[in-house]
Amino acid sequence: MKNIKRMLRIHRIFMAQEFKRMMEYKGDFIVGIIGFFLVQLSNLMFLWIIFGQIPDLAGWSVNEVVFIYGMSLIPKGIDHFFFDNLWSVGYFIVRKGDFDKYLTRPVNTYFHVLVEKIQIDALGELIMGIALVCVSAPGIRADWDAFRVLAFIAVIPFVTLIFTGVKTITASVAFWAKRSGNVIYMFYMFSDFAKYPTTVYNRLVQNVITYIIPFALTSYFPALFILKGENPLFNLGMPVLASAVLMGAGIMVWHKGIRAYESAGS
Amino acid sequence: MKRKLKIYLPFVNAGMQEVATYRVNWIFFMLGEALSCFVTYFIWAAVYSSGDKESMNGFTMPQMIVYIVLMFLTGTIIASDGAYVVGEEIRDGSIIMRMIKPVSYNATFLFQELGNKLPTEIAIAAPMIITVEVIRTMISGVLQFNALSLILYLFSCALAYLISFYFNICFGFTAFVIKYLWGANMMKNVVVGFLSGAVVPLSFLPGVLEKVFLFLPFASLNYTPVMIYMGKYTGAQLLYYIGLQVFWVLFFFGLSKLLWRISVKRLSSQGG
């Protein structure tokens, strides 16, 4: 308990430092947010253009597709906002030996790395995601009761950890291979599949993104329950289970990796 | 001319060695990039099977597959790091060093990047072009490969790379204003990607937009080479679009020189 209190305290201190840093570089953060906003806008143009050609996409209406798309951006954005520092572990912190710093401090290294930085750019994704969900939801069904909304909100933290878990496992590869930035990138790009209803993909892809690199669990499956009330055990249970498994595996690999960490130089 | 090129050969070599060192890393990166290509493919497949039209804005489903693959390939061929390199130099001030070097910095960098790209381009271009041809042949039943198209495509790609190279050098100068290089580059990539048809073929856009976009330099990057390979540009049209590419090469080459001169003035009056 005392430990958790201390962690929260450290988290708050780091956040405060990050906001101070941001104030020093205001322009940068506006550029970043607009950048990520534009990325999503360009993807929306794509959706708009294809729906100009067809009435529905493999049986999914515009609103449903937009809802799933928006929903996929929310966990992605939250993970991006809070846990972006994992990318740096894969790209340079380990390779340059800067990981030494974390090991000489009396704080859990994984926790330290996670809370040290926040990435304000992510607001571009997050705001767009929330907006799309809000815009599309009323058009899908009229009866949005408190239960549905709660289910939506409750599942978000778990599916966020699916992103974090995948990033943790792949970032840890750097402890053995010195750098793993592009390994993170490759696996992270699987989240692109989560933007659209999983049924548009073939069997193989469907199985991969449900059971192996389970990004389909971050938007499509929870949306099946939230929108259509289908199979709550699988559609909500699987994302929760997957996030626990991935985070557990991630933390394990991380701590194994630390023992293999070789620092830099002689 | 030959003598002049010889000075730059070591830079090509240095670039090639760099790639060799980071090969595994690069493979992972390309696999990641390819994934979004797969997503696009599946979406278009769903679009064509959801609609009742066999051809949309001049593209049949097999043509769309070819388009997606070629867009990806062309995108990697013409990619250039210039914006980042120049931006970084402006940010850390080392751009001043260029003023005292006897060789043209842009040319040095161009050759180093070529060396960097050549082995990787050959490694991915050949199998991808073969894949495209196999897909086309499987669907239509006849071999559609046309050597002339391939040669024209490669020529057009070379021009597109030069546009991309000098455009990125020019964009790098924005670092005088925007200090967040990564963010600025992301913004640039998105806008350029959309305007060059990487998201949807430009023929899917409303008439006026399509006309404007086709004239803009960005269509000369990916879109023109791909259209040429697919045999959509022929005769006078072909000449027009290649001419337009040449025009944009010269334009950005000139602009990069101009921006360089302006920044020299700025640097020398401010003392860096």
Added chain:
Amino acid sequence: MITVDKLRKEFKKTVKEPGLKGSVKSLFKPKSEKVVAVRDISFSVEEGEILGFIGPNGAGKSTVIKMLTGILTPTAGSCTINGKNPTQNRQSYVKEIGVVFGQRTQLWWDLPLRETYGVLKEIYEVPEDSYNRRMAFLNEVLELEEFIASPVRTLSLGQRMRADIAASLLHSPKVLFLDEPTIGLDVVVKDNIRKAIEYINRHEKTTVILTTHDLADIEQLSKRIVMIDKGTKVFDGSIAGLKTQYGQIRELTFETGVANAAAVLEYAKHFSLGEEDVSVETEGNVVKVRFNSAAVPVSDILSYTLNKVSVSDISVKDADIEEIIRRLYGQGAV
């Protein structure tokens, strides 16, 4: 205080054959070999001691330091500080130590220096009142006041080093590790830093383990040296001890009008000395002869020289520590 017992570290190194074929091969079937960087090193350090830890590049010096600071996990053996062991409980172990790496900083780059101390206070759980007292003390010793409000990126190298040392001492560690604390600094700043380290050591009985390329650091600060080479401890003792063990070296300097004095004299041939026992340097008409007085007595070499060439201004002196170490490692860097 600190006990290092048969500490050992092995690295796996992938061996790549040259050329494209080699790269492809190593991609599919990587071959690796075991490299022993540190070979069963043992030593202990008393409270309040300043230990100079030296050795040539690649000797395993930083590997040892990184194991002692909890960064690297030893392959075998152990190190304990006050009974605490980094492999068993890293977090409680590192509370006992402070670490400064001269070529890295642990300061928050973009923020005013003061902010770093505020964060470290939380990380190390320093209570408010002892934090204030501590800052006052560090400020007095390291003179942080003049730049504590400036962003770290604007600090000079010397200021940054002072700030980094202060950061490592904020939680009053029992042991301070300093890896190249004076690297890249000018003479005056180096001297200030040394004085500060000495002051802290004297006042707080802080144990200091110091590695450096600048042997003046060692001569000024530490009474004891541990030297390692190729991962093995080759010397452990006082500087005076080092001099008696290896320091039979003397330097004979004289001026002569004879143009090619070195060739005329041929010390190596005359006394049948090996390369490691004698070396001659000529600068204008000044000749410097370094020789091992255990191999050839001082009186012999003196009378031989005086007989052979006409000299003025002749002198013989003991070599300093830097020369001893240079001799031990050939001409390479220390």
